[in-house]
Amino acid sequence: MTAYPVLDQKDTRSGFGAGLLELGKKRADVVALCADLTGSLKMDAFAEAFPDRFIQCGVAEANMMGVAAGLTIGGKIPYTGTFANFSTGRVYDQIRQSIAYAGKNVKICASHAGLTLGEDGATHQILEDIGLMRMLPDMAVVVPADHNQTKQATLAIADHQGPVYLRFGRPKWPVFIPMDMPFELGKAQVLVTGKDVSLFACGHLVWKALQAAEELAKDGISAEVINVHTIKPLDVEAVLSSVARTGCAVTCEEHNRHGGLGDAIAQTFAQQRPTPQEYVAVNDTFGESGTPDQLLKKYGLDTPDIVAAARRVLARK
Amino acid sequence: MMHAQRPVDGPAPLPTERPSDQELERIASQVRRDIIRMTHGAKSGHPGGSLGCADFLVALYFHILRHQPNPWDMDGSGQDIFFLSNGHISPVWYSVLARSGYFPVAELATFRRINSRLQGHPTTHEGLPGVRMASGSLGQGLSVALGAALAKRLNGDDRLVYSLHGDGELQEGQNWEAAIFAAARKVDNLIATVDWNNRQIDGDVSDVMTLGDLHAKWKAFGWEVLEMNGNDLTTILATMTEARQRTGKGRPVMVLMRTEMGMGVDFMMGTHEWHGVAPSDEQAQRALAQLPETLGDY
Known part of the structure; x- marks a missing residue:
C-alpha cells in the first residue's frame, strides 16, 4: 500500500490561487499582477478581496514584468501571474x-x-522555461508537486528575498502531499526511501515517480523517490546522499531534457560523484494537442517510462 | 496578522536655497567636462546623448527633485525618484549624481573600468547610490517607473516619479504597452520625459524609423503632453513646474524635450556620429577648451 493516498484531484494552479489569497490576508505588502488570465491563474479571489492590490495589466506581459520590478521600489512584493510561456520566453x-x-x-x-x-498545443506548452530561468543568476526556481504543495510554496516564497520562478500547471492532478508536511524552499523531500535506484522528480511527475516506485517494488526493486521541488538552489546534499545509498538515478520532469532538473542533477554528479543517470524528459522536441494523459504517454513521461528508465540505469550500475 | 502600511518617512523638503539659473549653467558646464573626461578616459561610452541631456538632468537634480542624496535609500519613500531608461547616457547621470552628493566625485574616474560601481550601463548590481534599476537594454524604464509610481500610490506617498527615455528607444514596443497601461490605470504621479534629439545609432530617427507625430501619439494614448527646449534651463524649469501642476489629475504626464545631441561641443553637434564614440586625446582637448571648469575636475 502506498504511503501517499490520493487525498483529492485538484489543479496546482488552484493551489496558487488559494495560497495567494491567504498571503494577501497575511501581508499587506503583497501585490498581484495579471496579464488577462485572472480566471486561468485562479487569481479571482485575491482580486476580489484586495482590489487595490490587484493590478490588471492586459495582454502586455513585458510591461507587467517592468511594473512588477518597479513595485519593489517602495517595498512591495509583486506576484505576477500568466502562462509559463508568457512568463519566461516572451519576457526574458x-x-x-x-x-x-x-x-x-x-x-x-x-x-x-x-x-x-x-x-492548446505546442505554442503554449513551454518545455524550456526551467532551463531559461535556471540560467539567470540568483533566480530561484520552484516546481511544486501538487495542489497542496503549490499553496505552501506560494506562501513560502514571500519570505525569500529575491526573484523566484514558481511553475505549476493546468490539469486536475492527484493531491497527495499532506498540508502538514513541512515545505522548505531549497530542501528536497525524500518521499519514499529505497536502496536500489533514486527517482528524482519535480512537478506533476512526482506522482508518476511514486507510481513507478510501486511498480518496481513488485519486482523487488527498491526505489527511493525524491521530490526536488526547488530546482535552484538545488539541494545538492539530498541528491548526493540519496545516490550514495542507491548508486544510480532517474530524473523525471515535464520539460525538455536540455536545461531542466535532469541537467541540474547531472551537473552535480559530474562534479561531485559520477553516477549513472537516465532522463525521463521530453526528447528535444515541441509538444502537440491532446489530452494530458495522451501527451505524457506519447512523449515518454508516463509511469511505464520511469519504470523502464529505472531498469536501464540499474543495468548500468 | 495584518502588516501595517509601510511608513512613509518625512517627505524630503524643497531645498531652501535653490541654485540660480546662472549657477545651474555653471554646474552644467562642469557636468559636460565630466562627460568628455569620462568617455575619453574609458576610451568608450556615449558622449552625444549625455551632452544633450546635461541641462535637463542638472535642472532635475539641482532644482526640481525633492530628494535625499545622503543617506541614500533604495525605496525613496517620501522623495521624488528618477529612472533613466536610456541607460547608455550613463556619463551624464553619473556626473550629476556625484555632483549632487550621491557618491564621491572622484569615483567618476572609474567609469567603465574593472571593479567599478560605474558600469557602462547603470545598474543596482554594484550598489551605486542613486541608481534604483538596471537599464541599457532599451524600452524597459517606463514600465519600471510606472510600478514605482503605483508603489508610491499604495504607500500613500505623494512624491513623484520622473523618468527619461530616448526617442530612438520609443521604437521598442514595450513603451507602448506601458503607455496604454499608464492611462488605463490612471497613473498620475509620474512625469516621463523624452530626449527628442532625433538621433539614433544608424542616423536620424526620422530616417531610420520615423516616430511620426510623437506629440499626437502620446496624446492619443491618453497622456498630458508638454513640449520644451531641453537645452534651455529657464524653459526647463518653467515647463517642469507646469508638468508638476498637471500631475494628480488622473492622467500620466509626458514632456517631449527637444535637445541637440552633443550640445556644448561644436564638433559633436549636428550629427548622430557621437552617439557611442569616445573622443581622442586631441578631440577631448578641443572639447574641454569649450567647457569652462567651474566646480573643479575630478
Whole structure:
C-alpha cells in the first residue's frame, strides 16, 4: 500500500490561487499582477478581496514584468501571474535586466507549464522555461508537486528575498502531499526511501515517480523517490546522499531534457560523484494537442517510462 | 496578522536655497567636462546623448527633485525618484549624481573600468547610490517607473516619479504597452520625459524609423503632453513646474524635450556620429577648451 493516498484531484494552479489569497490576508505588502488570465491563474479571489492590490495589466506581459520590478521600489512584493510561456520566453530580457540583474524581489508565477496544458498545443506548452530561468543568476526556481504543495510554496516564497520562478500547471492532478508536511524552499523531500535506484522528480511527475516506485517494488526493486521541488538552489546534499545509498538515478520532469532538473542533477554528479543517470524528459522536441494523459504517454513521461528508465540505469550500475 | 502600511518617512523638503539659473549653467558646464573626461578616459561610452541631456538632468537634480542624496535609500519613500531608461547616457547621470552628493566625485574616474560601481550601463548590481534599476537594454524604464509610481500610490506617498527615455528607444514596443497601461490605470504621479534629439545609432530617427507625430501619439494614448527646449534651463524649469501642476489629475504626464545631441561641443553637434564614440586625446582637448571648469575636475 502506498504511503501517499490520493487525498483529492485538484489543479496546482488552484493551489496558487488559494495560497495567494491567504498571503494577501497575511501581508499587506503583497501585490498581484495579471496579464488577462485572472480566471486561468485562479487569481479571482485575491482580486476580489484586495482590489487595490490587484493590478490588471492586459495582454502586455513585458510591461507587467517592468511594473512588477518597479513595485519593489517602495517595498512591495509583486506576484505576477500568466502562462509559463508568457512568463519566461516572451519576457526574458525584461526579467533578465529589470528583475534578475537588478536584484528585484519579484515572484514570477507561471501556470499551464509543460505538456499537461493539453489541447492548446505546442505554442503554449513551454518545455524550456526551467532551463531559461535556471540560467539567470540568483533566480530561484520552484516546481511544486501538487495542489497542496503549490499553496505552501506560494506562501513560502514571500519570505525569500529575491526573484523566484514558481511553475505549476493546468490539469486536475492527484493531491497527495499532506498540508502538514513541512515545505522548505531549497530542501528536497525524500518521499519514499529505497536502496536500489533514486527517482528524482519535480512537478506533476512526482506522482508518476511514486507510481513507478510501486511498480518496481513488485519486482523487488527498491526505489527511493525524491521530490526536488526547488530546482535552484538545488539541494545538492539530498541528491548526493540519496545516490550514495542507491548508486544510480532517474530524473523525471515535464520539460525538455536540455536545461531542466535532469541537467541540474547531472551537473552535480559530474562534479561531485559520477553516477549513472537516465532522463525521463521530453526528447528535444515541441509538444502537440491532446489530452494530458495522451501527451505524457506519447512523449515518454508516463509511469511505464520511469519504470523502464529505472531498469536501464540499474543495468548500468 | 495584518502588516501595517509601510511608513512613509518625512517627505524630503524643497531645498531652501535653490541654485540660480546662472549657477545651474555653471554646474552644467562642469557636468559636460565630466562627460568628455569620462568617455575619453574609458576610451568608450556615449558622449552625444549625455551632452544633450546635461541641462535637463542638472535642472532635475539641482532644482526640481525633492530628494535625499545622503543617506541614500533604495525605496525613496517620501522623495521624488528618477529612472533613466536610456541607460547608455550613463556619463551624464553619473556626473550629476556625484555632483549632487550621491557618491564621491572622484569615483567618476572609474567609469567603465574593472571593479567599478560605474558600469557602462547603470545598474543596482554594484550598489551605486542613486541608481534604483538596471537599464541599457532599451524600452524597459517606463514600465519600471510606472510600478514605482503605483508603489508610491499604495504607500500613500505623494512624491513623484520622473523618468527619461530616448526617442530612438520609443521604437521598442514595450513603451507602448506601458503607455496604454499608464492611462488605463490612471497613473498620475509620474512625469516621463523624452530626449527628442532625433538621433539614433544608424542616423536620424526620422530616417531610420520615423516616430511620426510623437506629440499626437502620446496624446492619443491618453497622456498630458508638454513640449520644451531641453537645452534651455529657464524653459526647463518653467515647463517642469507646469508638468508638476498637471500631475494628480488622473492622467500620466509626458514632456517631449527637444535637445541637440552633443550640445556644448561644436564638433559633436549636428550629427548622430557621437552617439557611442569616445573622443581622442586631441578631440577631448578641443572639447574641454569649450567647457569652462567651474566646480573643479575630478
